[in-house]
Amino acid sequence: MSNVFGHIISSGEAEKPSKKKPIFPVNDQLRKYLLHYSREVKLPVSYRDLQRYTYSVPLKDRQGKETSWEKVSYDMREWEYLRENLVRIYAILKTEGDMSFIKHLDVARIDFCYFGNSQPFRIRIVNKFNDNYDHYYIKQADASRVYGLELEHLLSPNRMTYFTDRDTLIEEHIPGIPGDIFIADHLHSSNTNLIRLAKEFVKFNERCFVQLLGDMRSYNFVVNIIPDIEDFQYRIRAIDFDQQSYEGRKNLYLPQFFKENKALVDIVLQHLNTASIAQYQAEERTMMTYRLVSSRYRVKELLDIMSKDTISTKEKLEQLKLELAQHFNASASFSKARTMGQLVKRQLKQTLQNNLLLIPKSKSRFDD
Missing domain, CATH: 1.10.1070 (Phosphatidylinositol 3-kinase Catalytic Subunit; Chain A, Domain 5)
Incomplete structure (x- = not known):
């Protein structure tokens, strides 16, 4: 070579690269593949659920500069529903759905990125006991991204943790x-x-x-x-x-x-x-x-x-x-x-x- x-x-x-790439749907054959390898699971919250926010404010970094992320807010009823179920999704990512560890966890913040093709939501999960926090992402399920994640998982030195549920994709934060x-x-x-x-x-x-x-x-x-x-x-x-x-x-x-x-x-x-x-x-x-x-x-x-x-x-x-x-x-x-x-x-x-x-x-x- x-x-x-x-x-x-x-x-x-x-x-x-191209300024805008379309979202390609996950077809039936790819869906069967995801089911077979335990990537397709039932999630309590979808990407569309997160789109029902009421307003957003720009998110700044530690130096006070604006980022591509916005902090989003929801009405109280919607927020309570999301808080409970986003913690459950975190358990699916981290403990194979074992809910016995979620009582001390809470959602600290939900951010939305308007930049890029996937327009992801970033979920910040916080440990109420020690204030330690972690993140994960909820995105639109795109066949291109699924193929990329799988090839990365199989051919690179890195293991990828992600799951799909119809039109929703969740990804573990990569530190x-x-x-x-x-x-x-x-x-x-x-x-x-x-x-x-x-x-x-x-x-x-x-x-x-x-x-x-x-x-x-x-x-x-x-x-x-x-x-x-x-x-x-x-x-x-x-x-x-x-x-x-x-x-x-x-x-x-x-x-x-x-x-x-x-x-x-x-x-x-x-x-x-x-x-x-x-x-x-x-x-x-x-x-x-x-x-x-x-x-x-x-x-x-x-x-x-x-x-x-x-x-x-x-x-x-x-x-x-x-x-x-x-x-x-x-x-x-x-x-x-x-x-x-x-x-x-x-x-x-x-x-x-x-x-x-x-x-x-x-x-x-x-x-x-």
Whole structure:
């Protein structure tokens, strides 16, 4: 596989995704998949219930700056209903629905984000005993996001906790420092190990490209700082999945091409040479291959459903087919794809095929 860091935004090139992506419904086949793997559950509150707020006020951060979030308020009867049942949803996320732990929990606040495609509600749950708090999100169920969450769960080093109920999706909060805040406040700290951070960005870039997860601008991922022997390790985690294989431009699936990530790209170019970049890419593809093989039946089931679904436009599909074929110099591998799902399957084969060859055939079989 070619080294995708060979052409980078240092030349001034930058990418911009579509301003508005439609919500794609969860079809019957995907619903059966979610039921089979215990992702589809009965929820006491729906996304539409949360839309019945009476007014909202802008939410400011600790520095007093306005954010993309608004604090929403409800009439008293609606609020009492939501308080009780949103705590129950938290128990579904955290304790498999065991309600014996919810008496000391309450809803501290409900926020609404007007920015972005999903327009999520963020629920703050507080422990009444010690004031510790946690969050989770309620969004519109979008097939693109479901496919993205599942592929992330199966192929990345991260486990994803989410559930659906018809047109509603709930997601566990993914902890970490938002990428844009990390770049502004932590990147140039004396404690930041820039070489290890550069290594992780290369791996994150590779994961997104292999999975065709798009729009990983800095505010769509978080950075985890993990203490290690005498130093720190880093993990970059995607937190927004609605751009799973939707866009037509190949570069929109490579975080290195977004201007918002340029500071991280500069770190890579400053601290890593071509051989090191290729090594870290190979390491990530190897780990993704192991995960693919260990979950091959579930991945195949998901991709078979995805291959028959409509999650993009014909124009974007044709553009991405052409650009991937040119990137890999392998037009035959992509030309037969008729949907974005089929294209994701061919992308996995194209990027991981050399690693699959090193695994015994009985374990690595991954058919079209």
